[in-house]
Amino acid sequence: MTNWWPPLTLVGSWLALLALLALTVTLAYLPLGSFNSAVAIVIAAIKATIVAAFFMELRDRGARLLIFAGAGLFWLGILLWLGLMDFMTRTPA
Amino acid sequence: MPKGRAFAPQYASVQHRDETAEIGMWVFLATEVLLFGGLLFAYFVYRHANPAAFAEAGRHTRIVIGTANTAILLTSSFFVACAVNALQADARRTCIAMLVSAMLLGLLFLGLKAAEYAGEYHEHLVPGVDFSYVAPLADGVELFFIFYFVATSIHAVHMVIGIAVLATLAVLLRRSASTRMRAALHSAALYWHFVDVVWIVLFALIYLPGRSGT
């Protein structure tokens, strides 16, 4: 029982997450203009995907759980899309 | 009526029960996504209206603490994932050790968070309590800090709940490792990882804007 070692996928994900963290902090200091925020969000999405796929074991699960996991994000997308549509297309009256 | 079974009568088997619990947990997490989603929406609306102020406010956050906290939380998530894996391999002591490590990291996260809050209080950056910021863009900066405090404190509440759940599980696991406990640990782990994911997103939105000086 005592000779349990963490699976390589978990260790690998953990190291990848830390590497991505270092990367996103470094990139944040590079003057990329408006790409800075895009880069930050994309890297955050990659990190979240790694956590979901490996730590939360989604990659071993069937389509049903993927749909459940995706539903929240999908509806979040609706909120942001239709909500921001108003604020971005307002013309001063 | 069936008596003396390890699972409630509406289930056909232990596996049936555990799969249902996993579905329930994921539905709950979908709910949580939308809870933080409302905050994200508010954040993007105001960031769109005050881009320069949000960049400036981002520079006033403590990126060292933020980055350290992110690393801490990612590591704690790793430990929790290991705990689940260890219990599957019947390494109960390792599992408990992993849970305790994750909890300690969680407490460390909260401690750093508190230090960060204290620093912001000294800099008069707490809207509604003590906010004075004399510069152009002060209003946008205030909006940023409102979001910052609401979002991070709701996240911190989730952390406290998560730590309490992990602590309970660690204590119960010392006694036995029934199938019921495995299912409970699995659900708790999903919750902990979700709180981690929320932080990953908050980190990108709070600490990273404006670092490159634009």
Added chain:
Amino acid sequence: MTEPDYLNSAYTLRSWFFTTDHKRIAILYFATLIGFFFIGGAAATAIRIELATPQADLVSSDTYNRLFTMHGVIMVWFFLIPSIPNTLGNFIVPLMIGARDLAFPRLNLMSWYLFIAGGSVTLFAILAGGIDTGWTFYTPFSTLYSNSYVIVAVTGIFIAGFSSILTGLNFIATVHRLRAPGLTWYRLPLFIWSLYATSVILVLATPVLAITLVLLATERFLGVGIFDPRIGGDPLLFQHLFWFYSHPAVYIMILPGMGVVNELISCFSRKPVFGYKFVAWASLAIAAVGFLVWGHHMFVSGQSLLASLVFSFMSFIVAVPSAIKVFNWTATLHKGSLRFDAPMLYALAFLGLFTIGGLTGLFLACLAFDVHATDTYFVVAHFHYIMVGGMVTAYFGGLHYWWPKITGRLYSEYWARTAAVLIFFGFNLTFFPQFVLGAEGMPRRYHVYPPEFQVWNVLSSGGATILAAAYLLPMFYLGYSLFFGRRAPANPWDAPGLEWQTPSPPPEFNFESQPVVTRAPYQYGPDFAAEPQNA
């Protein structure tokens, strides 16, 4: 010797308040909701009496504002949203799908306690002095200008919201995992489909309300400017967040009603529902598209023109699945063998009232007319046709339909039919004049109004008197039947659904043996062999 039914398995208070039996929890919810229905109804009565004359004569403006706020808050969050899901749904869903209980019975009990806690906090806010913001809590009025118990009331609603979320979560897991062997998705009764769609909304919309209320309370408590224009906040942001929940919440309030009506129409025309798959998917379509239309509450608020156009378009689209359902129900009657028992009368009333409500919804989705009609009595009439004419009527229909199953007793058919007819006429007399008032331009939430509007207001108040009496009637004959009604057989309507294949009232774990399903639902009449579904 069979085991005792769920009502007689134990008699202690503990066996009720700590029960995890979905049927007992349904009864607990039912008793609670009756209370809230009458509190909300009392407020409505006071409002209608006050509006019988143009000037203020019964209550002051402040009291009037508190009355309609209380009416809205109680009726929306403490009656309509939990009504069918938490009473009939809680009771019937496991029976219908052949399960012994919901997936998470303790969560179910916890949801009732959360509901009680939320309800108590909100009632406390009302008793302590009331809330005068309207049920919509628009900022900055609610955050900066109202002198009432906003934070307390909002806390109550916040807590009740978690009760909704737990219910939705429970139904979703139950429908996915606890269906009887052989009960495939397309063999599910449509009531299950509609409750499933409702649960999706409950789970995905309610958290946005929760966070919105947190922001509202934070702003009010700390005086910071989240929605306050003083430091660049935008009051419309609140409206977006609020309606992202509250428009789908309208579908939370109508979808379960539609589900009940499927059961009733099919049973009393002795025919399967016409176009089963269309109706089933229409429920999910309503749940999904219902999330894309919230901005139609904001056509005159100053949101961007593009947003108004998109939201108007989506609002027309969401009407399509509702239209499909109405056509399918009508087609179900075709060549049926129609019996006009009380539940069927309610179902037919639902059909007429819901269609009027739906059609006037199109008026409001139509941008140019909405500019005139929004925030007038036209809107009030429209949503009462949906919420009261639709949902409450369906609720009563479902209650009568499953009453023998729930209580094991039969009620007086004569009185039940009388009440149904009275409700239909009282309702129309109350709310139809309000369409006219709105078209004429009378704004809603008006305590005093120009005298030219009086005639229609008097008609409406008169109708409300009939409606109130009609809503009281079931209290008496249903209450009477509890003690003196004839014993109900297991299957009084001769229906094939699983819930009718077990005794009335059902035993504690619903079925003596695990039912197995071999065919589609709604197999009524001579076309289908009378073999029991419960093999």
Added chain:
Amino acid sequence: MWRQWIPFWRPGVSPYGGDVDLLFAGLLLASALVLGLLFFLLIVFCVRYRAGNPTDRGHRVKKSWHWEVGWTSASLVIFLLLFVWGSSVYLEIYQKPQGELSVFVVAKQWMWKVQHPGGQSEINSLHMPVNRPVRLVMASQDVIHSFFIPALRLKHDVVPGRYQSLEVEAVTAGHYHLFCAEYCGTDHSGMIGEIVAMEPADYAKWLNDQGPANSLAREGGALFRELGCSGCHAANSSVHAPLLEGLYGKPVPLSDGSTVTADDKYIRDSILLPRSQVAAGYQPVMPSFEGKVSEDQLLRLVTYIKSLADRAP
């Protein structure tokens, strides 16, 4: 004429009032047809297929797809037509205000304050000439109100923190209701007034009868000095502050690198939230006037600065 078929509804008196009325009539007609069909079918089915009535129940429609697809697409087409119709009239109602006659409306709990450009002011009433578009510039001092004139088929919310422009025009002289349609607190139902649409001659006479009043711009100028604005915003001032002559309508570069147009909203925001948008090259030293000036004083200040637009800086 179709109008008489909606007996309880008085005709709209705005240029697009007829269009809205026609739309309403169209919606009523369509609904009546659908409802009529539904009720007819319900009654026929209920009578014909009542239990025990011996009638042909065979040959039931088995294949439902034709019917389903039929009524689904029929509803969709009708709905799309209604959408296009409603939207086109909507764009007509909320067209960009062109009227050269600007009237300011300040909403506050619980009254409508109206300021005419000539300095005449009134409470809970708005006098306007017929057949001439009037540009209303509306602001709220506290909560959200809604400016609603049923006879003109017109409504718009007045949200605090921004100016809302709205074009109104009446084609028939008369007195019409003005309501606040957005719930705004205790006396919400008392926040009503009237619109008086007058023949141009009567309107001119009415303006005259209001007595000699200072124009809004002149009052704004007085306020400008009274509040001490002129101490800094003057050419000979020791404080480095932008000059306001010739500013209105021009692009202003800001310290964060962006550029805004100096319109009503920008001037208003600069008075209330001077730290939000600082002109490039200046220090954020201006104090906020949030809470120190009311909405109608703001209107006067904005009008004053606007009146400086033609002067050389």
